[in-house]
Amino acid sequence: MEHAGGVRSGLLGTLAMCIAGLAACGHAGDRATDTQAARTPVPAPRVTLSADDRELWVRGPPNHSAVPALVYRSVAPEDFARQMVLLDHAGYETITLETFVRFVKREDVSLPPRPLLLTFDGGRRDSWTRTDAILRELSFNAVLFIDVGRVEQGDPDYLTWEELSRLQTSNRWNVQLQSGTGHRQIQYGPSPDDVGPFYAYRGSEEVLGGWRERVFSDITYGEEQLAGHVQGYRPLAFAPPYGNYGQAGTNDRHIPRQLLDRLLVSFQVVFTQDRSGFASPGSANPLGRIEITRDVTEAELHTLLTPAA
Template structure:
């Protein structure tokens, strides 16, 4: 390529002679040429000077500054995390954020000052963050510190570097960012760059997971179809005039997910084990099994996945066995107090010998609503004045990981004329749920849901208006003792981590004019102190 040079001269013989003829005496020509050279240099410098500056600010390998946010106080906030009994919050709770930034109309962008206030509240309330590896260890059976949270961010926006990182550093918190890897470094300065990601990884505060390579958008399965997530819905192929086949769909999403893994590892990051579903759409109800097949592909590559679906379920190993963990999603309407309140509602309850049974809000009926019961000390009475059947589960979401405990109660009021029956169920919500149904002179033991049980054992009892029932929930078996006599033991048939759960009381009566038989002397004893 030929480049223009301002000082280039003709070097022909004729040009040299002409130059010599026209050169002024006394060196005037030399002085004039020097002035011209200087003028050219000044012009050239003015022309190119902006480019190094622009390169410095816009080159993706140069780190922009992290911005500080003033520390927030917690005056006026009810620090609920400090009010839980010892052992509460054994299961970590997962928080889901998107972006931290200013001047945004999106509800998913939280102002830096508000994020700082929320992190200050978490810190002051005694919560601590855990890493991706610690969360995976919890799913595999390890314990994490009480009141642990896994802080996550979807999409991989630059607000994580600019604002969130310094706030996390101040509170000694860690976080996980789920990246749409093909968008990294694009649409600057909206998305993170690989250089920022590397610095975040090196800080020890950040782990990175997949949010797909490039499937965070919606597609139509027919020209007039309703748009759905590209990860869980087959798309219309306009050039072919048809919807992609199931095989094409599987190949497309598998290639994308594998590509996201390759993108992360190619930039020196560990292979991701965590995945967040775009739009939280892991099940679309498509009717043809497409979303279920997509989930199968996802889980073949990532052992743990995340969604933000209501109602928020307490994190538990049992709930996470299908590979899907629900998160608390935070938006710009959340405050430090609302965050702590939401955490309190999903904090697990420990197995203790002084458990608070009187909190009526913890008891739920078969529809998941607050159960109609009364609790007087250690006596639980089913109410339901217009029904002949009632059920009350004790905090089923908060006790989903319960195991190695004994639930005891005396079923009283077994009147021979009214002939009521009561049921104590353990491992509530699991496929290994055991139901012990007791009447005045008979016991039936079964397994499964209340609506479809598998009979296991039945026996006559000495007729009495009360029977003491002790049910021990062990790691490998459920053992039933009635009136001090060991009566039956049932081994867990499936994975033990799927066989955990708390307890449920249920009652039948002949008519609404007859009372339900009360559960008296109710006690819960963990194996450690039994």
């Protein structure tokens, strides 16, 4: 009897282990499903425009004198979808980065009645998952400037190389460079507050030649990573982190000119946020963008776009 009891006890223990294992597998499966869902574009939110919306965002006349460029970073799906639907109702149509560059270079190019360039900075995963469905629905396209270092490190909040390659070949997204590993601050003085953008400042013990070697090699690294990982990548534009290549703050007056000259060797357009967000034929680099944060209301967005109306 003791032997039979031991067998029963062993069987019960084995059964308990199996059940626990199945539960663990179930939780692992749930986590995998959650992760996959987090990396999948959310459905486009349903947007209904009121009579007041339609009146304010009435379709404007054609305008080819200047093209506004918008830049987003982090977006709420509902707010972004509403803004895109309002832009569509007003007659705006996105143009590709290639078309934008040709327009600025005074080349012969076909434009929609009210052209618009749409951009995102950083390469965060939610820049894609929270926007792709509404862009597809409206036949809009966008440019995505990438923090290569975060992608290469496998940061889960950022897109992967495989995802970026899919975006590039979708013809809805154009992947461009924002930084190699330079989307961060560096120490340039003895005080804890003496920090500035990696590209725009010399380090504490750094001479100009050392700055040049550090920054130029980081940009080259970013270019090489995009060329090696993103199918169809073509360098056209660069958007420095913090919108600063030295013109908005530096500790060496030589940096802005030298860095801009280096960037224009590889890229035809350099974007910042401290200039007009409207580009005209013949506009000189750097070009500006209109920054759309979560705090920008729909009425404010309309006002920001008014000069192009």
